[in-house]
Amino acid sequence: TITFTDNLELAGYQVTQNTNTPSSWTTISGTSVSKTYTATSAGTYYVHVKDGAGNTSYKNFTIEEAAFCAYKAGEFVKEFVYTGNVEEFEVPCDGTYKLEVWGAKGGDIGVYQTGSDYKIVNGGNGGYSTGEKVLGLNTKLYVAVGGSGGGGDYHSYYKFGEIAGGWNGGGKGNLTSTSTMGGGGGGATHIATKTGLLSSLSSEEDRKTVLIVAGGGGGGALRLGATVHTAGNGGGETGNSVESALGGTQNSGYAFGAGQSYNNISASFAGGGGGGWYGGYTQAEISGAGGSGYIGGVENGYMENGVNNDYDGKAKITLISFD
Secondary structure: OEEEEOOOOEEEEEEEOOOOOOOOOEEOOOOEEEEOOOOOOOEEEEEEEEEOOOOEEEEEEEEOHHHHOOOOOOOOEEEEEOOOOOEEEEOOOOEEEEEEEEOOOOOOEEEOOOOOOOEEEOOOOEEEEEEEEEEOOOOEEEEEOOOOOOOEEHHHOOOOEEEOOOOOOOOOEEEEEOOEEEOOOOOOEEEEOOOOOHHHHOOHHHHOOEEEEEOOOOOOEEEOOOOOOOOOOOEOOOOOOEOOEOOOOOOOOOEEOEOOOHHHOOOOOOOOOOOOOEOOOOOOOOOOOOOOOEOOOOEEEEEEEEEEOOOOOEEEEEEEEOO
């Protein structure tokens, strides 16, 4: 609301976004007049006024970004859980957002043989990545929450064969007998400005659309009576390695966005590598390595290895400030 006063009769006013004298005026009359003005965007505005003698003057005011948002800073939080699909998110207000992603856990496995001990090897935990990003109103982000690697034990399977890797890049494991089994690697969780699985964004141009990634953990594996090889945790700058199976790094791994599967090596069984910016490897008869995280598309980024043990991944977007 703008109030004009003059000891002479008022003649007109106008609001502009510059100091130039308006070419047209909205007519007003009287010595004290109030009018309302509705801004459609943030910025600095100038209120011009003239009186009956032709005298003109102006005064400026500023409309902040926060005036165009239905939320207060810290009030808007959007959480995402695993669905097996890429989810579209439309930014509700101009501002700075905190992005958080957690990679999925690799599959736990247990092997059993009549007359022998029952043993369990847990899949590697998923990683955590966070950072801040300035985003404009109606910008579209695409969130892919990784799924946990397949696992279980011999009693839960009706036939030998493939065990699924977690959605969004987890490598496959397999069950070959009552005493040999490898779980699937956990899938990565990522946020990008282009839709698709992380592995589909491998071109140099598409990688620029990826804002943040949390790596998935490797799948557990064991032959009854053999040495237990703990599965590699995912996330961080480098996913955890397992013996000769290396974890994903910032510039190398099994593949961009995908962990290695048992059928990519000459082995009777193996745990799948975790998905990530680069996925983890696996080797014959051992658990899979973890995939790496990534924070190259955000500011004030931070990554941590092996944080999520809740199986499936998750993601969260929080409006933290208006800049």
